Amino acid sequence: MTDKTQEIWEDPPILAFLRFFCLPLPLLSNYFGIKMALNLLFIIPILVLCSFTLPVDAFTASPPLSSMADPVLPNEKKPPFSHIPTDNEARSPGVSEIRVVHHEDLNKKILIALIVASSLLAAILLFLSCFWIYRLKISKTSKTQKAQQSQDASKGLSLGPILDKFNPLRMAGKKGSVTVIEYEWLVSATNNFHEDNIIGHGAFGSVYKACFNDHFLAAVKRIHGGGPDAQRGFENEINCLSKIQHQNIVNLLGYCIHGETRFLVxxxxxKGSLESQLHGPSHGTGLSWQHRMKIALDIARGLEYLHERCTPPVIHRDLKSSNILLGSNYNAKLSDFGLAISGGGIQGKNNIKLSGTLGYVAPEYLLDGKLTDKSDVYAFGVVLLELLIGRKPVEKMSPSQCQSIVTWAMPQLTDRSKLPNIVDPLIRDTMDLKHLYQVAAVAVLCVQPEPSYRPLITDVLHSFIPLVPMELGGSLRITES
Incomplete structure (x- = not known):
């Protein structure tokens, strides 16, 4: 490096630029990698420097003395600027022209180039800083949403974005947070709704198993006809489930409307429904006492979320064993929100059409049309009796006479000597008698004819937590005898 070149690079503005020039290396390397960051930082100033055309002759070597017409002797003083011949002056052929460029001009051009390059670099840094802040906000927002979704999951049992498993090319759009799915895709997934894929029956149609790919199955409820009631239930379920996310409430993945037929996915x-497990071919053989208590706890958690945490509160209005679905680990989820209402209870038969299932409907709702959250508590008590006794809520005694499980069991539930005899034989000798008495007491309170005597679902929830083992979501510590 010559003395003049060293003076150029030791110039204070250039040194200041070099210090500024090296600062953004860590920031750029975070986004683009070290190699790309170096390329960006060095290529941009070089391009800017090249855009300022410097005199080429200033960097060319002086021609030999023999080829010069008037060589400058060492003791002669060089002119401060180059000699530009006029038009009248003859130029000798083969003689090279000499341009003398002052170093101050070169310094100025380099300094201007560096200033422009630093301005571009500052703009790049500003853009990257804004991008970095934007990414931070996005990541914080996503973390907050995930935290809110997992608040209600005591064991982190969140399914996450299930809809990501669907092929986005087969989605017809979205209505709120629920996906609209193409009819042809449902036909393909259910093998044209073949009867071999039927896994259940509802009030307005059947439920089919749908295989969307090798690793993802779903349940498709097909609602055909049904009139205005079916239409209202279909729309009500979409509106309700699109706003609810809880570990003990079934996830609605999507829906489809094809002519007069509607589909819910x-x-x-x-494990199917609780009804099929208790009253189907297996008759409850797969449900141990601990699993039954876990199911009762899961139902209470789902209802507690609807009654206490939803704004406005939601009353399910059709809680029954066929609307309680079981997962592979017997985790229970509430389903079928077609009759659910929000905003508190209703008073009088003229306000809303009486709906529900015989055996689960609370007396005050059936007789006077009064509907509150205590109506769901009554239905929960009936389901609890099903789990405890293993019998259906209403049984035919004769062609013209039916008997309610509540009417039959109530006198025996309060008699400790008779209580063990009415328990489902499959679990009769598998539980602690103190736990049995506690469950029977809760059931008796839930099915009281007077709504004010029934407990809140929050109290029911807290009464079941000590009865369920820790590995199943409760607080009971099981010790070997």
């Missing part, structure tokens, strides 16, 4: 619950 849910997550697959591999």
């Amino acid at each position: 849910y997550e697959m619950m591999h």
